[in-house]
Amino acid sequence: MAGLEGVDNGGHENLTMVESREWVMVAYAAKGIPTSDHLKLRTTKLSLDADSIPKDHVAVELLWVSVDPYLRGRMSGQDEGLYFSQFALDEVITTCGIGRVIRSKSSKFSKGDLVSTSFFPFSEYFIIEATSLQVVDQTAGIEISTYLSALGVPGFAAWVAIEVIGNPKSGSNVFISAAAGGVGMFAGQLAKFKGCRVVGSTGTDEKVKLLKEEFGYDEAFNYNKEADFDAALSKYFPNGIDLYLDNVGGKMLEAVLNHVNARARIAVSGMISQYNQVWTEREGVRNLLNIVGKEVRIEGYLMGSHMDRFDDFTKAMVTYTKEGKLRSKHKIYYGIESFIESLGSIFSSSNIGKVVIQVKP
Amino acid sequence: MAGLEGVDNGGHENLTMVESREWVMVAYAAKGIPTSDHLKLRTTKLSLDADSIPKDHVAVELLWVSVDPYLRGRMSGQDEGLYFSQFALDEVITTCGIGRVIRSKSSKFSKGDLVSTSFFPFSEYFIIEATSLQVVDQTAGIEISTYLSALGVPGFAAWVAIEVIGNPKSGSNVFISAAAGGVGMFAGQLAKFKGCRVVGSTGTDEKVKLLKEEFGYDEAFNYNKEADFDAALSKYFPNGIDLYLDNVGGKMLEAVLNHVNARARIAVSGMISQYNQVWTEREGVRNLLNIVGKEVRIEGYLMGSHMDRFDDFTKAMVTYTKEGKLRSKHKIYYGIESFIESLGSIFSSSNIGKVVIQVKP
Numbered sequence: 001m002a003g004l005e006g007v008d009n010g011g012h013e014n015l016t017m018v019e020s021r022e023w024v025m026v027a028y029a030a031k032g033i034p035t036s037d038h039l040k041l042r043t044t045k046l047s048l049d050a051d052s053i054p055k056d057h058v059a060v061e062l063l064w065v066s067v068d069p070y071l072r073g074r075m076s077g078q079d080e081g082l083y084f085s086q087f088a089l090d091e092v093i094t095t096c097g098i099g100r101v102i103r104s105k106s107s108k109f110s111k112g113d114l115v116s117t118s119f120f121p122f123s124e125y126f127i128i129e130a131t132s133l134q135v136v137d138q139t140a141g142i143e144i145s146t147y148l149s150a151l152g153v154p155g156f157a158a159w160v161a162i163e164v165i166g167n168p169k170s171g172s173n174v175f176i177s178a179a180a181g182g183v184g185m186f187a188g189q190l191a192k193f194k195g196c197r198v199v200g201s202t203g204t205d206e207k208v209k210l211l212k213e214e215f216g217y218d219e220a221f222n223y224n225k226e227a228d229f230d231a232a233l234s235k236y237f238p239n240g241i242d243l244y245l246d247n248v249g250g251k252m253l254e255a256v257l258n259h260v261n262a263r264a265r266i267a268v269s270g271m272i273s274q275y276n277q278v279w280t281e282r283e284g285v286r287n288l289l290n291i292v293g294k295e296v297r298i299e300g301y302l303m304g305s306h307m308d309r310f311d312d313f314t315k316a317m318v319t320y321t322k323e324g325k326l327r328s329k330h331k332i333y334y335g336i337e338s339f340i341e342s343l344g345s346i347f348s349s350s351n352i353g354k355v356v357i358q359v360k361p
Numbered sequence: 362m363a364g365l366e367g368v369d370n371g372g373h374e375n376l377t378m379v380e381s382r383e384w385v386m387v388a389y390a391a392k393g394i395p396t397s398d399h400l401k402l403r404t405t406k407l408s409l410d411a412d413s414i415p416k417d418h419v420a421v422e423l424l425w426v427s428v429d430p431y432l433r434g435r436m437s438g439q440d441e442g443l444y445f446s447q448f449a450l451d452e453v454i455t456t457c458g459i460g461r462v463i464r465s466k467s468s469k470f471s472k473g474d475l476v477s478t479s480f481f482p483f484s485e486y487f488i489i490e491a492t493s494l495q496v497v498d499q500t501a502g503i504e505i506s507t508y509l510s511a512l513g514v515p516g517f518a519a520w521v522a523i524e525v526i527g528n529p530k531s532g533s534n535v536f537i538s539a540a541a542g543g544v545g546m547f548a549g550q551l552a553k554f555k556g557c558r559v560v561g562s563t564g565t566d567e568k569v570k571l572l573k574e575e576f577g578y579d580e581a582f583n584y585n586k587e588a589d590f591d592a593a594l595s596k597y598f599p600n601g602i603d604l605y606l607d608n609v610g611g612k613m614l615e616a617v618l619n620h621v622n623a624r625a626r627i628a629v630s631g632m633i634s635q636y637n638q639v640w641t642e643r644e645g646v647r648n649l650l651n652i653v654g655k656e657v658r659i660e661g662y663l664m665g666s667h668m669d670r671f672d673d674f675t676k677a678m679v680t681y682t683k684e685g686k687l688r689s690k691h692k693i694y695y696g697i698e699s700f701i702e703s704l705g706s707i708f709s710s711s712n713i714g715k716v717v718i719q720v721k722p
Contacts (some may be wrong), residue, residue: 249649249650253649254645268653271649271650271653275650279647279648282647282648283647284615285645285646285647285649286642286643288610288629288632289610289632289635289636290661291629291660291661292631292632292661293434293445293663295660295661295662295666296660296661297658297659298649298652298658298659298660299657299658300651300652300653300655300658301653302653302654302656
């Protein structure tokens with residue numbers, strides 16, 4: 001990446017033209033985990049000179065990105081009413097990330113500012129409208145990766161599930177699937193803060209231990225070792241389930257519906273067991289009739305509809321983080337080229353906590 | 362039925378001992394429609410003399426009963442968290458009905474009063490606590506059968522779905538399955554009163570006509586003639602579905618989930634397609650993932666939890682009935698012995714409107 005003149009951004013003095021690698025969707029993946037057949041790392045040249053940046057726009061260098069399960073849903077090519085729309089073919093995909101302003105034509109941002117948004121182009125460099133960005137507060141003494149974790153997509157998904165959709169009373173029986181994943185690890189802790197009894201399911205014994213010893217879950221089990229989810233839930237929920245945070249869907253949701261208490265709530269954050277199949281080939285949930293007699297409410301939610309609560313969320317999570325009360329695990333992949341591997345890792349039993357990519361140090 | 366002395370109740374002067382026929386559950390029906398293998402009409406003798414009636418109790422002669430789909434759920438012998446509990450074996454079943462007080466030891470009721478409750482013993486004569494009964498107002502000029510229809514179980518189920526759970530705005534797109542059944546016929550009319558566009562599915566062309574011509578539905582279709590529910594919903598809901606009142610479950614619910622708008626509500630009153638199968642043999646719903654991206658809420662409800670609104674409901678429905686605005690159809694079976702036939706009829710495509718039994722003229 002050779003600089004010519006004019007952009008003073010510390011590490012990248014005088015750049016006017018950069019080579020920028022970016023992830024492009026070249027073919028949809030109806031089934032399975034997307035591979036290099038579907039996603040290509042394309043190199044383009046981008047002019048960063050003053051004339052190339054429109055008014056109220058900034059040039060950004062990408063530092064971190066958040067790798068979340070919902071991205072898979074945007075790659076299927078099937079408009080099932082899923083999260084957001086499908087990524088357009090031959091265009092750069094987007095994800096939540098953190099970047100640094102390297103040139104600004106906006107009064108809102110100065111070079112060097114760290115900025116974030118939910119829909120960054122997944123490019124090493126890009127020019128973006130300033131109004132779509134938030135400043136990342138570097139004075140709070142919080143690690144940058146935390147802004148993509150406890151203070152980012154998974155933290156907010158967990159907070160909305162527990163505080164807004166579920167809102168369990170103290171003493172409620174709360175079940176969380178994919179409990180050691182990005183959303184689950186925070187949701188369990190938030191439910192514990194509210195005085196609930198919390199049980200999680202996860203995919204390895206190592207993660208069962210982690211849930212109980214690090215994240216404060218009352219109980220946890222390895223679903224790969226339970227031939228009968230129904231029996232497992234009988235064992236771990238002798239008094240039934242009041243709130244289920246569903247991150248997986250499918251057979252676990254079906255089992256939960258056999259253990260719900262009257263007026264139980266099921267907050268559906270995602271259904272990770274369902275993303276890699278065409279919907280007509282999925283195993284259906286056969287006992288939905290149970291929601292009538294128990295007056296159960298099953299509710300899907302998206303974070304975008306709860307942005308009016310984002311400040312409340314940030315305040316709460318910053319407090320918990322500073323008090324050392326909220327524990328977190330994340331796996332960092334390095335370099336933009338690690339995206340396919342990191343995306344695949346989310347769907348593997350061995351994944352623990354939040355997955356992020358550090359695009360640049 | 363021979364009288365000896367003392368009970369002056371008009372049609373049954375001087376009864377002290379009566380023969381009373383009553384429906385008893387003798388075996389559960391895991392699958393299919395219950396038959397005489399499961400339900401027996403037993404004859405017992407009941408003493409109605411003053412000493413046999415405890416304080417604050419009344420003797421009642423059964424006049425009408427309401428035959429509703431939820432009764433089927435209480436006969437499966439499977440505790441799936443269904444509506445209420447299973448009927449006890451070798452005991453008299455219960456249902457919503459209207460009777461006449463023939464002897465009273467309660468200051469609340471006099472002989473000749475018409476009374477109702479949701480849990481009458483299904484017996485020609487019985488003694489019951491007065492506190493469990495409501496008076497049926499005979500001065501309102503409303504047909505008695507209407508108290509089991511517009512003002513009874515199906516009317517209240519419809520009203521709660523539309524006014525409490527769904528609460529659609531004017532202009533919303535509302536879909537109702539089993540639309541010509543007891544709940545559906547009222548729900549569609551209530552949604553029309555709120556300014557919605559209402560489409561119903563039903564099982565015969567005759568009922569399609571009825572829905573459009575009598576009940577004011579904008580559109581209706583015969584699901585028995587639609588090979589592809591998805592295609593039918595594409596046709597009838599070009600702008601998607603905002604509220605679905607689910608009375609059937611199964612494949613129709615699955616199809617609806619492919620047509621829901623953002624923040625659609627699905628009020629689940631019952632799932633009549635699901636009652637006659639063991640749950641593990643039912644066809645599952647495979648596309649529940651759609652509820653996340655569309656932020657759909659699926660909610661089961663029981664009338665018992667909404668009794669605080671019963672007076673509002675009654676007031677509204679009495680007004681609509683007196684204004685001639687609310688149309689109703691019911692099928693009357695005659696005699697207590699017609700119960701098995703009338704119960705089976707609910708699950709048949711040919712059933713129209715509310716099913717009741719006139720036990721005595």
